[in-house]
Amino acid sequence: MDFLTEWITNIIIFILLATVIDMLLPNSNLQKYVKVVVSLLLITIILSPIMKIFSTDFESAIASISSFQGNVDEKRMENLIELQKKEIQASQHAYILEQTAVQLKVDAEEELMEQYGMKIAEIEIEAEEMDENLSPEDLQSITVRVADHGDEDDAVAVVKEVKIDTAEPLPSEQNIRKIGEITTFLSDKWNVPKAVIEVFIEGGT
Numbered sequence: 001m002d003f004l005t006e007w008i009t010n011i012i013i014f015i016l017l018a019t020v021i022d023m024l025l026p027n028s029n030l031q032k033y034v035k036v037v038v039s040l041l042l043i044t045i046i047l048s049p050i051m052k053i054f055s056t057d058f059e060s061a062i063a064s065i066s067s068f069q070g071n072v073d074e075k076r077m078e079n080l081i082e083l084q085k086k087e088i089q090a091s092q093h094a095y096i097l098e099q100t101a102v103q104l105k106v107d108a109e110e111e112l113m114e115q116y117g118m119k120i121a122e123i124e125i126e127a128e129e130m131d132e133n134l135s136p137e138d139l140q141s142i143t144v145r146v147a148d149h150g151d152e153d154d155a156v157a158v159v160k161e162v163k164i165d166t167a168e169p170l171p172s173e174q175n176i177r178k179i180g181e182i183t184t185f186l187s188d189k190w191n192v193p194k195a196v197i198e199v200f201i202e203g204g205t
Contacts, residue, residue, distance in 0.1 A: 010045055018042065097125045104142070108189045116182060118146040121202055139196055146182060147202040175201050 018038040025031045101123040109120045124143040179199045187194040 007045075007049055010048075011042070014042060014045055097127065100127075100139075101125050104190055108186055111189065112146070112182070112185065113149055115185065116146075116178065117149050118178075118182065118201075119149045121145045121147045139192055142186075142190075142192065142197045143200070144182075144186065144197065145200045145202055 018041075021034065021038065022031070025034055104125075105120050105123055112118050112120065122143075122145040125139060126141045127138045128140055179201060183194050183197050183199050186192075186197050186199070190197075
């Protein structure tokens, strides 16, 4: 309501001012130009509310577009940061598992070779909780692949005569028994439950 009152007041004041100017000007060609200018100014004053509405809408539209673009950029940046965070965590987890596997191999390989004549070919670890200080309780499964220590020499050795003794257990039975013994040894050595450890003998069961 105040805006409407101010608008009407401006129109009345301008008309009165234009009338006074028209009365003061002498009759000449200059009077025509003054009337044109006054008419244009009057039209501008009359149309000022409409111009103001359009100006406000334009500014609101620009502000909404800028706000929307800012939200999109912020969301995209958050997604990018989250993706990089996951990649870093995955890399750290892989490194922790690799270092843990190396440590387990170092701890057990020498005694394993002395007692069973076997070497550790590969260790694969799965763990739910990831921490720099990974404890045995955090390990879900340990897959150990072992091989005879003299496998490299067997590849170039001369083929020997094969003798079959029915009194001796079959190779598969020997492997099963050896797997059980190695599993027990590793469980005691690493202080983890035997159910977590799975042993494979390369070339065997």
